[in-house]
Amino acid sequence: MASIKKIGVFTSGGDAPGMNACVRAVVRTAIYLGKEVVGIHQGYQGMIDKKFINMDARSVRNIIQLGGTVLKTARCAEFRTAEGREKAYKNLVEEGIDALVPIGGDGTFTGAELLSGEFGIPVVCIPGTIDNDLYGSDFTLGYDTATNTVIEAIDKIRDTAASHDRLFFVEVMGRDSGCIALHAGVAGGAEAILLPEKETAIDDLIHKLEEGALSKKSSSIVIIAEGDKNGGAYNVAKRVKEKFNFYDIKVTILGHLQRGGTPSSFDRVLGSRMGYAAVRAIIAGETRKMVGLRGNMIQLTPLEDAIHNHSFKLEEDLLEMATILSI
Ligand code: F6P
Numbered sequence: 283m284a285s286i287k288k289i290g291v292f293t294s295g296g297d298a299p300g301m302n303a304c305v306r307a308v309v310r311t312a313i314y315l316g317k318e319v320v321g322i323h324q325g326y327q328g329m330i331d332k333k334f335i336n337m338d339a340r341s342v343r344n345i346i347q348l349g350g351t352v353l354k355t356a357r358c359a360e361f362r363t364a365e366g367r368e369k370a371y372k373n374l375v376e377e378g379i380d381a382l383v384p385i386g387g388d389g390t391f392t393g394a395e396l397l398s399g400e401f402g403i404p405v406v407c408i409p410g411t412i413d414n415d416l417y418g419s420d421f422t423l424g425y426d427t428a429t430n431t432v433i434e435a436i437d438k439i440r441d442t443a444a445s446h447d448r449l450f451f452v453e454v455m456g457r458d459s460g461c462i463a464l465h466a467g468v469a470g471g472a473e474a475i476l477l478p479e480k481e482t483a484i485d486d487l488i489h490k491l492e493e494g495a496l497s498k499k500s501s502s503i504v505i506i507a508e509g510d511k512n513g514g515a516y517n518v519a520k521r522v523k524e525k526f527n528f529y530d531i532k533v534t535i536l537g538h539l540q541r542g543g544t545p546s547s548f549d550r551v552l553g554s555r556m557g558y559a560a561v562r563a564i565i566a567g568e569t570r571k572m573v574g575l576r577g578n579m580i581q582l583t584p585l586e587d588a589i590h591n592h593s594f595k596l597e598e599d600l601l602e603m604a605t606i607l608s609i
Contacts, residue, residue, distance in 0.1 A: 286404065286565055288318040290379040291337075293351040294325030294358075294386035294393070297541055298410045298424025300549030301351040301385055306342040307557025308383050313339050315565055320379055324354045325386070326361035326393055329370035334377050346550055349427070349543045355386075361393055364400075371401045380404075383560045385423070387411035388592040395570060395585045404569035406560045407585060410553075412541055415459035417591035418583025419574030423556065426548040428455070428540045429465050435536055436470035436503060443501040449491065449522075449529045453506045453515035455540050459594035462540070463507035468600060473502040473608045476518065478509035479596040484521045490605075495528035497609070502529070555580055 291308045293301050305321070312319045321341075323333035335341075345352050360366035374382075384394045385408040394405040409416040412428035432454050443450045452472075456462045460477030467475035474490055476482045487504070494502055506515045515533045523531050545553070552575060559580045560573045572588040574581050 286317060286381045288320060288378045289381045289383060289561065289564065290320045290322050290334075290374060290377075291353070291383045292322035292325050292328065292385065293353045293355045293410060294384060294390040295355065296387065296411060297351045297355050298412050298422070299349045299427035299541075299543060299545035300423040300553040301410050302345040302348045302553070303545060303550040304385055304408055304410065304423060304553030304557040305351070305353055306346055307554040308561055309337045309342045310339055311558045311561040315561065317561075317565065320377060321353050324356040325390070326358040326370060327356040328354070329373060330358070330360055330366055332373050332377075334379075347544060349545060357389070367397055367400060371397060371403065374403065381564050383408065383557070383564065385410040387413065387422070388416065388589050391572065391585055391589050395589060398570050404564055405585070406564040406568055407572045407588070408556045408560050409572060409574060409588070412462065413456050413459045413594070414461040415457070415592055415594045416572070416574070416588050417593070418572050418576070418581070418588045420576055421552060423549055423553050424541070424545070425461065426552075427543060427546045429462050429469070430546055431540050431543055432462060432466040432536060433469045435534075435539075436466060436472070436505070439534055440470070440501075440503060443503060447500045447529050449502045449504070449531045451504050451506055451515040451519045451531070451533045453508055453533070453535045455536070456507050456509060458509040460507040460509065460596065461594040463505050464597065464600060464604070467505040468604045470503065470505070471608065472505045472604070473499070474504045475601065475604055476504065476506040476510040476512060477596065477601070478507055478511065479594065480601065481511055484512065484518065487518070488522055488526050491522070491526060492528065
């Protein structure tokens with residue numbers, strides 16, 4: 283295989299705190315190892331629209347502490363077509379980019395896998411999504427910060443819930459993964475946690491809330507993952523309201539605020555480690571792999587395994603513990 287000269291780095295799909303620390307690591311590691319680096323703005327869309335920017339060590343200064351992504355991001359429908367990918371690849375060749383480090387979630391990986399399969403360009407991907415739902419890494423970039431943001435919000439909601447004797451349903455992100463909900467629920471002391479990975483009957487939830495009210499709880503917080511099968515916090519609140527009248531009921535949808543903000547120390551270190559490892563791996567000849575962290579060790583996983591096994595594996599013991607600790 284010809285040696286790599288110019289690496290393209292981009293962020294794609296939902297932004298996640300820690301992506302900038304990761305971009306910084308990719309750029310500086312590549313430059314240190316004598317390679318050129320191009321930042322591709324707006325992910326696959328930017329590849330199609332030729333949004334290429336030459337990066338140097340100084341172009342990534344003062345970004346390690348920033349949330350969002352300085353490379354911008356997008357969800358690109360055109361890249362899902364063979365024509366879109368061909369156009370993107372031609373642009374990469376024209377620009378002299380001969381390897382890619384994509385940062386994103388399973389949609390980003392699927393695009394990278396297709397592009398690499400069709401045109402042979404080496405790719406080493408980095409898991410950047412708050413959802414923490416990728417096989418091959420104990421943590422994805424942004425999950426730690428997002429969960430801390432959720433906990434901060436729950437703490438604030440608890441103040442007002444306790445002051446008014448209210449029951450709050452708080453909906454959190456995660457798409458079809460309940461990882462943020464479960465961990466924020468445990469850390470926030472929620473009375474119940476509704477997850478996509480486990481069905482919760484509304485009558486059982488009401489029963490649990492009634493038990494709490496009868497044992498002198500004066501307020502309660504229920505965390506609902508957006509992918510829960512009961513149809514979201516508003517629907518659950520409506521159905522609970524029909525039968526439960528111990529407290530006044532309110533709903534908070536945390537939404538996109540969960541994706542923003544200063545990355546935690548954990549996400550900055552994770553982003554740095556993953557960016558550094560991805561560049562080393564691609565230069566060493568690896569391709570169609572995802573860099574992950576397993577047991578605090580950087581490991582590579584075949585991209586197709588990361589894509590096809592993508593989901594959060596529910597920690598049943600944690601859910602059981604949360605139920606017991608919230609009696
Ligand atoms: O994948 C990250 C994520 O924030 C999910 O948790 C959420 O379902 C989705 O992205 C929202 O996407 P968008 O910002 O495109 O609405």
